[in-house]
Every structure is written in structure tokens, then in C-alpha cells.
Amino acid sequence: MSFERMREKLSILADAAKYDVSCASSGGKRENTNKGIGNNTGMGICHSYTEDGRCVSLLKILLTNHCIFDCAYCVTRKSNDIKRAAFKIQEVVDLTINFYRRNYIEGLFLSSGIFKNSDYTMERLVAVAKKLRLEENFNGYIHLKSIPGTSDELMREAGLYADRLSVNIEIPTISGLKLLAPDKKHEDFIKPMQKVKNEILQYKAERKIIKSTPRYAPAGQSTQMIIGATGESDKDIMYSATYYYKKFNMRRVYYSGYVPVTTDNRLPSLQTEVPILRENRLYQTDWLLRFYGFSVSELLNDQYKNLALDIDPKLSWALRNLDFFPVDINKADKNILARIPGIGMQSVSKILQARKFRKLDWTHLKAIGIALNRAQHFIICNSKDFYHKDITPYTLKNIILKTSKSKHTKYFTNQLSLF
Amino acid sequence: MNPQTILLYDGSFDGFLTCVFTVYEQKIGTPIIRKESESNNQLFTISETIITDETKSNRVWKGIKTKIPSSQQKILFKAFLSEIKGVENTLLCYIKNIFDTPNATLIDYSNKDILKISQVAKMVGREKHRMEAFVRFQRTKDDIFVSTIEPDFNVLPLLIYHFKDRYADQKWLIYDIKRSYGLYYDLDKVDIITLDFFSKLNTSVQKENYADNELDFQKLWQTYFNSVNIKSRKNSKLHLQHLPKRYWKYLIEKNEI
Ligand code: SF4
Numbered sequence: 001m002s003f004e005r006m007r008e009k010l011s012i013l014a015d016a017a018k019y020d021v022s023c024a025s026s027g028g029k030r031e032n033t034n035k036g037i038g039n040n041t042g043m044g045i046c047h048s049y050t051e052d053g054r055c056v057s058l059l060k061i062l063l064t065n066h067c068i069f070d071c072a073y074c075v076t077r078k079s080n081d082i083k084r085a086a087f088k089i090q091e092v093v094d095l096t097i098n099f100y101r102r103n104y105i106e107g108l109f110l111s112s113g114i115f116k117n118s119d120y121t122m123e124r125l126v127a128v129a130k131k132l133r134l135e136e137n138f139n140g141y142i143h144l145k146s147i148p149g150t151s152d153e154l155m156r157e158a159g160l161y162a163d164r165l166s167v168n169i170e171i172p173t174i175s176g177l178k179l180l181a182p183d184k185k186h187e188d189f190i191k192p193m194q195k196v197k198n199e200i201l202q203y204k205a206e207r208k209i210i211k212s213t214p215r216y217a218p219a220g221q222s223t224q225m226i227i228g229a230t231g232e233s234d235k236d237i238m239y240s241a242t243y244y245y246k247k248f249n250m251r252r253v254y255y256s257g258y259v260p261v262t263t264d265n266r267l268p269s270l271q272t273e274v275p276i277l278r279e280n281r282l283y284q285t286d287w288l289l290r291f292y293g294f295s296v297s298e299l300l301n302d303q304y305k306n307l308a309l310d311i312d313p314k315l316s317w318a319l320r321n322l323d324f325f326p327v328d329i330n331k332a333d334k335n336i337l338a339r340i341p342g343i344g345m346q347s348v349s350k351i352l353q354a355r356k357f358r359k360l361d362w363t364h365l366k367a368i369g370i371a372l373n374r375a376q377h378f379i380i381c382n383s384k385d386f387y388h389k390d391i392t393p394y395t396l397k398n399i400i401l402k403t404s405k406s407k408h409t410k411y412f413t414n415q416l417s418l419f
Numbered sequence: 420m421n422p423q424t425i426l427l428y429d430g431s432f433d434g435f436l437t438c439v440f441t442v443y444e445q446k447i448g449t450p451i452i453r454k455e456s457e458s459n460n461q462l463f464t465i466s467e468t469i470i471t472d473e474t475k476s477n478r479v480w481k482g483i484k485t486k487i488p489s490s491q492q493k494i495l496f497k498a499f500l501s502e503i504k505g506v507e508n509t510l511l512c513y514i515k516n517i518f519d520t521p522n523a524t525l526i527d528y529s530n531k532d533i534l535k536i537s538q539v540a541k542m543v544g545r546e547k548h549r550m551e552a553f554v555r556f557q558r559t560k561d562d563i564f565v566s567t568i569e570p571d572f573n574v575l576p577l578l579i580y581h582f583k584d585r586y587a588d589q590k591w592l593i594y595d596i597k598r599s600y601g602l603y604y605d606l607d608k609v610d611i612i613t614l615d616f617f618s619k620l621n622t623s624v625q626k627e628n629y630a631d632n633e634l635d636f637q638k639l640w641q642t643y644f645n646s647v648n649i650k651s652r653k654n655s656k657l658h659l660q661h662l663p664k665r666y667w668k669y670l671i672e673k674n675e676i
Contacts, residue, residue, distance in 0.1 A: 003638075007638065007642050010642050014642075014646035014647055015646045017647075018646065018648075032584055035587040035588050036588060037586065037588050037589070039584050048644060050649070051653050051658050052652035052653050053658045053661060054649075055661075056647065059643065095639065098636050099640060101589060102555060102557070102636065102640070103586075104555070104640050259649060273651075274651055
């Protein structure tokens, strides 16, 4: 294989894979056994950052961008006139190992267009993972994106070698899916997810009895939804997400702002901007649901179908529930503290720690690093001065917006600088 | 005016702990501990050069270990590695505080010294993580994976386990150009070594010493890096925030080859 051809393939197949945002390589420890190569410490390392500020942690490529399907939102779709390429199994193995040895990457994220049929494609993805584990003694991270419609047997094998498996639902609503991906059926997504969930449960149960039970997808499964391609509301998205978290024990759901790649009257035009801010608000909501004890109906419901863009979802919830405040910093429970705008989980633990020694006042809170410009309106502490006033949510919102440095310029990161 | 005692040491952690030992042994009230390389003879001071003594430093470290949990020990060590001017004196206050408090749970972690130390340790920890990420190995003809770095703080000692665990089946060398020493793993253990080969003028492996397809893989990596960029999402500010310019020199993807 000539190096030039390899370079060309890599640029085509990396380019086609880059819109997939689930870059996280965290979770799921794997130790370096038998003096092999690599380990997975459970804390994904970003080895570099793209010019758009995204973390580069994995070699994220497609095995091939040939595809028999024609999903409207996808660059790889059959009807699109683009250069096609395919890696051989060994080529992917060599690239991964050589990049890994040079400390460029944490591991491999492998996905593929569908050639022939689902199982035929998935078999090849699994073969790459198997070779890496068994022949190269590779213990780095492997994420396989499963092909919708893959058989249960292959899903089982995939989980023996991969750390994480994902099936991307892409379109949050069934009606949207019908419109944009007519070749795909909703069941094709659900079946592999169900299989992975069952295997993980089974592994956990057996593991208790037989220590040597082979590990199954230790980093669990995740999925991704494209945002802004079908006119769905934030409520649609987050209710779907909640469903997938609960029903399939998803480790993560990723939200990817639609990047226009094609002219198609079913889709936003090519000039449409990527909804980066909206994407950021969805991630914030996701965090509130997973770590802050909010339930989805508190943040989104029939009355509030979409998240506010100018303020974060926690602040917007607080403004709708002013009677919940002020919260006493020196007395409130952990889950109550977590609901104060401007206070993140880290600050919550710091407050709990620090208030064991003394009653906290404004200076202490500042020293702990709390964003007081927001928080001060919602709390009382050991001080006679307080900022909590009886004013309308609208006025309060304007006061806060005026005093906060506007980060609401054009761009946001999905690396999440939260609250 | 009361002359102040200055204790000079060789810059090593053992050297510093030997100073702490001396402070207790000689009951010196408020000394200044400083690296020899930073000494400037001042009027009205007595300076004494402390010879590093591992029995003494071990005794101090043992004492510290019985007093505070390992997370706190790590913080102390990391803060030391910051090499920030005067850090030794903050650490001395902290250590005195530990020794004088009968029970570690009674130590007030919102105390000023402790807060400062944990802030500094955090900065050092961040630099450690950056190095774990930004080391770029180049494979040489004699089959060693070599990387040169210039970290802000002296983080090499913190990198040993990470790289040893991860790259157990390849020989590697990580060399700190700024501090002129490196870690070398020979498939068995990690040694601290110094080399004449690298200098401030000669900061990386020369191309003629590359293994056969080393250059190919560097180019493939560049190709990959350029292909994953999404132009419509360009955000230079964020890019620079994650990848500050001072690290670019050793990042293959940010250089012409
Ligand atoms: S099946 Fe996958 S690769 Fe093929 S067109 Fe649809 S989304 Fe793209």
C-alpha cells in the first residue's frame, strides 16, 4: 500500500466521520495486561484540539464511506456525488497502533457506511477490534458504532472487544426519521440497543458468580441525536433522551447541531448556521438531569417547549420558580444547593466542606469561586447584606444579564463550561 | 535588627525536607528556605548551606505521612514541583501546621497557606495532564520512542506511572529540555537520565535518526488532524484556550514537516 494512497483514504474517511460528536473516551477502565500496549485510565485524554476547539482524543474514522442507504442528512448517502474509499481491516489496525504508540490518541472510534448489509459491515468492524485486542494485545479505548439492524450474535461479539458501543438514533422523532431516513426502521435502532443493555446486565449478574466472565462493553453504550434538522422542539429532544437513558441505561446521549451538508428541500438550507448555542443549552439540560437532580418536566413541558437561548436552563428554571428562593447557604441540603443558579456541583461540595468550620459570608463564597453575579440574588448567607429582593422574574433576568460578561457571543463549546 | 536565617539547598525534594529537619533540629524560628541557584547574598542575613541527607528527609516524610492523607501528600509534593519562588516557605508553614495539629481532621482546610498550596498544586496537576496529552513520541532508528518537552513546572516525576503503565512494551524517553533531564524506560524500569545530545539549541530528534516510516506516520497524523476540522465551527479563541501557543513547538500537528 503506497503511503500517498493511505493518506488520501485517511483524509476521505476521517472527513466523513467527523460530524459524529461522541468523542468522549472516558469511562470503563482497562488495565495494561501482559505488558501489552496501552491502557484506559477511565479519564479520556484530549491529545489535541481542532481549530473549532473540539477535543481530539480518538482516531475517529469510517471503515468505508460506501453506503447502500440514502439518509438525507448524511454526507455519505448513496446519492451524494463524492469520492469513496475503504480501509482494509489490517490498515485500520496498523494506523491505530502506530498513532497510539506515538501518544497521538487514546484509541479508536470506528464507524462505517453500510455496504452489502448490516451484518456484513458490522462483521468487519468487529474484526478490527478483535485483531487489536487479540493479536496486538491492545488495551486502549475502542468505540464501535454499531450498524442499525445488526444481529444479536454480532452485537454480543462486538461487546467482548469494544469498550463502548453506540447506535446513533440521529433523528429524535419517529416522524422525522421516516422523512429523512426512509431506508431505516425505528426497530433497527432499538434492537441492538436492547441487546447491549441485556448483555451488560447479564455480564454484571454472572460476574458476581463467576469471576472470569469475559467483560462486556465496560464503558456502556451511548447514542447521538442530530439537532435542528427536522424542526423538532427541545422538549422532543430531551424527552427522547430521557427515554433512552432510562430504557437502555445509556451512559451518554450526545447532541450534535446539524451541519448543512446538502441541498434537499426536506432539510435546512446550506446557509443555515450550525445551532451551536442551542446544542450547548441541551448539554446543560442533560447535565441538570443527570447530576443536579432535576426532572425533565421541570425544565421542559407543554408550556415551555424550548429552552431559552439567552440564559442557561438552570437560571431559567429559577426565574420561573422564584418562590423556591432564597436558599440559606449555611443550612440547605445538598440537592437544594445544587439548584441555585451560578453554583455548580463542585462549589456545592466546597460549601458543604467549608461550612463545617464556620458560617459562610459573601467573602467566603467569593473565595470558594462562586459566580456571585447570578447566585447572590437567590441566596442568603451569614451577612446582613443581601441582594434577594421581591422583583419580577423579568427585571431580575435583566439585572443578571447586564452584570454578567456576555459569553453569548457566537460560539460555545460542547466541552461544557457549565454554570 | 534580628538577622534572618536563610537555608540554602540543592533544589531537590529531599534537600527541602532536610531543611525542614534542620529547622526543627536547630529550632530556627522563621527561616527562609531557598534554592542555592537563587541565592543572592543579602545584608543582615545568615545563610547556611544544607547538605541533602536522605535519612533526615525520610524521617520528615514519614512524619508527614502519618499526619495527612495521601491526597494531601500529593498536593504538597506537586506544590513543591511548581518551583515557584518562595513556595518552600509556604510549604514550611503548612508542614509546621500539620505537625502542631494533633489530628488531621482538625486541620482547617480553608486556612490561607493551605488554599494557596492547593491552588499551586492544581496548576502543577494541570501541567502534568497537559504533558500526558501533548507528549509526541518519535520513533528512532534504535527503536526508542523519544519525546522532548518544556513544561512550565517540573512535572517529569509525576509522569512516570502514567507512561510506564501505558507504554509497557516499547522503550521510551521523555526529555525536559528546560531542566536538562529525562525519564528513560528500558522495558523494565524507568531511570532518570541526563543527555548531552539535547540542548536549548538542539531540542528534538533529527530526521536522519528517525525509524523507517516515522515521517510517514507524522504526515498521516497531520492529514488526520486537518481532516477532522469543521470549518463552519471555527473558534480560534477556544482553540487557543485549550492549546496555548507555547505548547505548539512540540506538537507535530501544529508544525510543518
Ligand atoms: S446508513 Fe449511515 S452512512 Fe449510510 S447514509 Fe444513512 S447515516 Fe449515512
